[in-house]
Amino acid sequence: MMAFLKILLDNLRKGPATEAFPFGEAPTPPAYRGKVAFDADTCTGCKMCEHVCAGGAIRFAEDDDGLHFLIWHNTCISCGLCEYYCPTKAITLTNNWHLAHPQSEKYTQIDHGTVAQCRCTECGTAFLPAIPALMDLAYRGQNDRTKALAGMCPDCRRRATLSGARS
Amino acid sequence: MQSYEIPVGPLHVSLEEPMYFRISVEGETVTGLEVTAGHVHRGIEYLTTKRNIYQNLALTERVCSLCSNSHPQTYCMALEDIAQIAVPERALYLRAIADEIKRVASHMFNVAILAHIVGFESLFMHVMEAREIMQDTKETVFGNRMDIAANVIGGVKYDISRETSAYILHQLDRLEPILREQIRPIYATNRSITARTKGIGVIGLDHCIDYGLMGPVARGAGHGYDVRLAAPYGIYPQLDFEAVSYPDGDVWSRAMVRLDEALVAISLIRQCLAKLPEGPLSVGPLPHIPAGEAVAKTEAPRGELIYYLKTNGTDTPERLKWRVPSYMNWDVLQVMMDRARISDIPMIVNSIDPCISCTER
Numbered sequence: 001m002m003a004f005l006k007i008l009l010d011n012l013r014k015g016p017a018t019e020a021f022p023f024g025e026a027p028t029p030p031a032y033r034g035k036v037a038f039d040a041d042t043c044t045g046c047k048m049c050e051h052v053c054a055g056g057a058i059r060f061a062e063d064d065d066g067l068h069f070l071i072w073h074n075t076c077i078s079c080g081l082c083e084y085y086c087p088t089k090a091i092t093l094t095n096n097w098h099l100a101h102p103q104s105e106k107y108t109q110i111d112h113g114t115v116a117q118c119r120c121t122e123c124g125t126a127f128l129p130a131i132p133a134l135m136d137l138a139y140r141g142q143n144d145r146t147k148a149l150a151g152m153c154p155d156c157r158r159r160a161t162l163s164g165a166r167s
Numbered sequence: 168m169q170s171y172e173i174p175v176g177p178l179h180v181s182l183e184e185p186m187y188f189r190i191s192v193e194g195e196t197v198t199g200l201e202v203t204a205g206h207v208h209r210g211i212e213y214l215t216t217k218r219n220i221y222q223n224l225a226l227t228e229r230v231c232s233l234c235s236n237s238h239p240q241t242y243c244m245a246l247e248d249i250a251q252i253a254v255p256e257r258a259l260y261l262r263a264i265a266d267e268i269k270r271v272a273s274h275m276f277n278v279a280i281l282a283h284i285v286g287f288e289s290l291f292m293h294v295m296e297a298r299e300i301m302q303d304t305k306e307t308v309f310g311n312r313m314d315i316a317a318n319v320i321g322g323v324k325y326d327i328s329r330e331t332s333a334y335i336l337h338q339l340d341r342l343e344p345i346l347r348e349q350i351r352p353i354y355a356t357n358r359s360i361t362a363r364t365k366g367i368g369v370i371g372l373d374h375c376i377d378y379g380l381m382g383p384v385a386r387g388a389g390h391g392y393d394v395r396l397a398a399p400y401g402i403y404p405q406l407d408f409e410a411v412s413y414p415d416g417d418v419w420s421r422a423m424v425r426l427d428e429a430l431v432a433i434s435l436i437r438q439c440l441a442k443l444p445e446g447p448l449s450v451g452p453l454p455h456i457p458a459g460e461a462v463a464k465t466e467a468p469r470g471e472l473i474y475y476l477k478t479n480g481t482d483t484p485e486r487l488k489w490r491v492p493s494y495m496n497w498d499v500l501q502v503m504m505d506r507a508r509i510s511d512i513p514m515i516v517n518s519i520d521p522c523i524s525c526t527e528r
Contacts, residue, residue, distance in 0.1 A: 003349075003352065003353065003357075004289070004290065004353060004357065007293060007349055008289060011293065011296070017296050017299065029306055029307040029310070031306075031307060031308065031309065031310040031325075032306065032310045032311075033310035033311055033316070051219065051221065052219070052221035052222060053222070054218070054221075054222040054223075054224070054225030054226055055225075077225060077229070077314075078310075078311065078314075079224070079225035079228070079314070079316050080310070080316050080324070081221055081222075081224060081225060081316075081319075084319060084324045084452075085221065085452055085453075087452075093310070
């Protein structure tokens with residue numbers, strides 16, 4: 001019993017073991033898996049994050065404006081699979097864990113991003129471009145020809161590639 | 168003496184998990200036990216066949232909180248067996264580190280609850296506070312206190328840099344003396360603990376065989392079966408450790424097994440960090456999983472965890488089934504509780520470290 005009294009005294013001397021939050025800052029490690037952030041500029045539209053999302057928090061929809069990315073944070077479980085499987089890391093888990101909100105706002109805890117379509121340099125058809133990050137990943141660097149081809153819709157690209165092979 | 172039947176549970180028998188017993192008593196003595204199971208059946212096994220193999224990584228992790236790393240790890244091992252994937256060595260080391268960190272936290276939680284049931288609240292607080300060192304480690308290394316999300320198909324999705332390695336060693340240096348020099352001696356010798364735990368809930372070696380007992384429950388009764396040694400997987404054949412075993416088979420022995428195993432786990436983490444080789448973390452993001460079936464087993468904190476997986480060439484499993492150690496360990500409660508006092512019921516239930524959410528999934 002005496003041994004434990006010493007532990008008690010030591011613990012008493014050390015003061016509270018809990019963090020002072022909300023009156024002080026709670027330490028958050030850099031690896032902390034918090035609120036999901038999405039960067040439309042580096043998204044390739046492969047939809048792998050939607051496929052692996054265990055909670056069904058991620059949805060994609062496509063219309064004339066482009067590819068719409070939607071995440072409902074309330075059903076996100078912060079497993080980090082979207083970030084792991086994202087080829088360009090357009091989706092990341094931030095250190096932000098300040099997700100508390102009133103019940104009335106639970107259906108509006110949504111982030112939305114649009115991957116814009118671009119016009120084909122040849123025929124003007126709208127299509128989802130291959131972003132530079134994806135081109136770098138696929139070709140290990142780009143040259144003028146790959147850059148020119150990346151600006152074309154799949155049909156024109158096919159035609160241009162074929163004519164390039166002929167000449 | 169008059170006989171009664173008393174209901175115990177379904178809430179707060181010893182843990183905040185629903186266990187429901189109908190207990191026959193004569194005076195203060197337990198004469199019979201009937202277990203009513205199924206209060207937290209959520210149909211997760213069925214759900215896994217409605218989700219793809221990637222989503223199931225997160226789903227299996229959420230079957231249970233304390234063995235949350237064992238489930239996805241065993242699931243990945245079954246998938247890797249089907250796909251004939253050789254997991255990179257660095258990933259195997261990282262898997263062992265993740266698993267052993269979880270084991271330390273799980274075992275310390277159970278022995279803390281023991282102190283809580285005894286009524287030794289200051290000891291409960293002290294063990295839980297020491298356990299926070301491990302919880303902080305998990306949050307810093309993996310990004311979450313419980314669901315560490317370490318495993319992916321073909322490897323792991325976290326890495327340990329030199330700084331992280333130093334941090335983990337620092338945390339172990341903080342925890343180990345507390346565990347070895349303060350907590351373990353108290354559980355070993357303190358009268359408040361030993362008076363309530365020694366000779367309580369006794370089982371013998373023959374019960375371990377008859378009931379197929381697993382984990383610290385079996386090892387606390389002299390049956391030194393540890394999957395990491397009996398059917399080695401991952402990197403465990405290259406690590407130096409022995410199965411912890413105590414002969415008496417009472418509540419106290421099971422607690423001591425857990426405390427000693429937490430110390431063994433700390434030694435295993437140190438060995439892994441010292442030997443951690445360079446190399447890739449996985450075989451690549453999207454390995455093809457052909458049709459096939461496989462069985463994988465690991466040593467979860469509660470004992471042997473078995474996964475059976477059948478795939479059909481698509482990325483949705485055809486059948487996924489697991490057997491958890493608590494299933495058998497639960498059944499032996501009728502032996503442990505026979506002729507026990509009513510006041511010892513929560514103590515005995517806690518001593519098998521039941522994981523109801525795993526068992527009833």
